[in-house]
Amino acid sequence: MKKFFNFLVGCLAFVGAFISILYIYVLCTKTDIYRGSTSTYALNVVDPATGNKLPPLSLNYYENFNGTGKEVVEFRINAYSDQKKQALYCKGFQLVIEKNGDSKLYYYDSYNGESWDSGHVYDDTNDDGQNKNFFYIDIDGELTAVRLDGSYEADVQNTVPFLRRMGNAITNFLTFRWSKNSQKDYCNEYVKKTVYFNYTDLLLKLKSIARSSSYGTGSYVMDLIDLGDFLHMYSVDSSGTVSDKPIGNDGQINSYFSISVNYDKRGMVYAGQSMFKSVALDSDFNISGIDFNVNYWKKTIEFNLTEQNFERRYSSIDSGFYYSLSSKFISELKTFMESDMEINIVFDCTHIKDTKILGFDNYALYGLKINSLKIIGNGGNFNLLVGSIKNTGLTKIVAQNITINNLSGVEVEYEVV
Numbered sequence: 001m002k003k004f005f006n007f008l009v010g011c012l013a014f015v016g017a018f019i020s021i022l023y024i025y026v027l028c029t030k031t032d033i034y035r036g037s038t039s040t041y042a043l044n045v046v047d048p049a050t051g052n053k054l055p056p057l058s059l060n061y062y063e064n065f066n067g068t069g070k071e072v073v074e075f076r077i078n079a080y081s082d083q084k085k086q087a088l089y090c091k092g093f094q095l096v097i098e099k100n101g102d103s104k105l106y107y108y109d110s111y112n113g114e115s116w117d118s119g120h121v122y123d124d125t126n127d128d129g130q131n132k133n134f135f136y137i138d139i140d141g142e143l144t145a146v147r148l149d150g151s152y153e154a155d156v157q158n159t160v161p162f163l164r165r166m167g168n169a170i171t172n173f174l175t176f177r178w179s180k181n182s183q184k185d186y187c188n189e190y191v192k193k194t195v196y197f198n199y200t201d202l203l204l205k206l207k208s209i210a211r212s213s214s215y216g217t218g219s220y221v222m223d224l225i226d227l228g229d230f231l232h233m234y235s236v237d238s239s240g241t242v243s244d245k246p247i248g249n250d251g252q253i254n255s256y257f258s259i260s261v262n263y264d265k266r267g268m269v270y271a272g273q274s275m276f277k278s279v280a281l282d283s284d285f286n287i288s289g290i291d292f293n294v295n296y297w298k299k300t301i302e303f304n305l306t307e308q309n310f311e312r313r314y315s316s317i318d319s320g321f322y323y324s325l326s327s328k329f330i331s332e333l334k335t336f337m338e339s340d341m342e343i344n345i346v347f348d349c350t351h352i353k354d355t356k357i358l359g360f361d362n363y364a365l366y367g368l369k370i371n372s373l374k375i376i377g378n379g380g381n382f383n384l385l386v387g388s389i390k391n392t393g394l395t396k397i398v399a400q401n402i403t404i405n406n407l408s409g410v411e412v413e414y415e416v417v
Helices: 002-029 162-174 181-185 199-212 325-335
Strands: 038-042 057-062 071-080 089-096 103-111 137-140 142-148 151-159 188-196 218-226 233-235 253-264 301-306 311-315 320-325 341-348 356-362 372-375 381-384 396-400 403-406 413-416
Touching: 057 199, 071 199, 089 199, 103 199, 199 253, 233 253, 396 403
Parallel strands: 038 253, 057 253, 301 341, 320 356, 341 372, 356 381, 372 396, 381 403, 396 413
Antiparallel strands: 057 071, 071 089, 071 137, 089 103, 137 142, 142 233, 151 188, 218 253, 311 320
């Protein structure tokens, strides 16, 4: 007994010494003894035409927090058109979510920087992880293929064949196991089935990532976002053959991407907010009542207003019309104030049928930050009434074929052309 005890103590001492030596070796050599996961990082894609570096993935999310527009999640893949990496290929998806929760998925394509196509309805029922096409990116000089073929195991209800149902029923009866719930025992059963993620699943995941991000709303780039549950990366050999297995080990594959994000809590109200310039295949979509062009993929959002954006008031005393932006219109524009805005106005009197245009009404542009204002007239005077350009930040007004009569109380320079 004593010998066995000494033997056991010796074994434990040996194991302890071995673990200690291994631990010290790892600390000294910084060797990673855990080989169960492999991480792959996709940071950018280089446009062959311009040399510009693009994030491999882009996300545009309009949450519709105020309930006035449509909730839209847009996602595009910036990749190469083929393994030769000679042209850029972008594939885009747009998920439009209605207020009742119903949604529909659309997809768009763009080759070599050309404009997006008119779009198509995407059929998720065709999604099968073994049949999805690859898209190609470059990671540290190595061509890499990426495919949406992530999957999960789910319990799927399966109807039991008739003969087996009858057999189960007879068995239940003979063994006195008949009960009100016994029908469930022999009519249906649950089986394990592999379910592949589709692009709707991916967009909903990206939506969740944007909403939970510490960056909040605005436009920014998020690095090292793990999408290993959805997108898998595959190595490509010199002959162009894509490997059968994704990079990493089964069960723990980390595929990290850089994603450019535009997140806005207000709902999408017109097609110009879409990266595809279309909402549910409608390039003329506009429920805002505002007619201007907004490009959310520039650092600065540019609003170009014309005389058509103004409303008029007739003055019986002066026998003519004064123009101003409506308070409703100004309020709608101010909802974008958290963004970097650039508002340009060209007020062209020659486009207005009224011959008696007197100028801007009292407080016509009050408080709206204006980058540039140009007034084109038919000769005569154009009056800037009290407060019409107050707090707009205007330092110069361009006047063409007209004389500016400044009654606004705001000092400003005039450039006559």
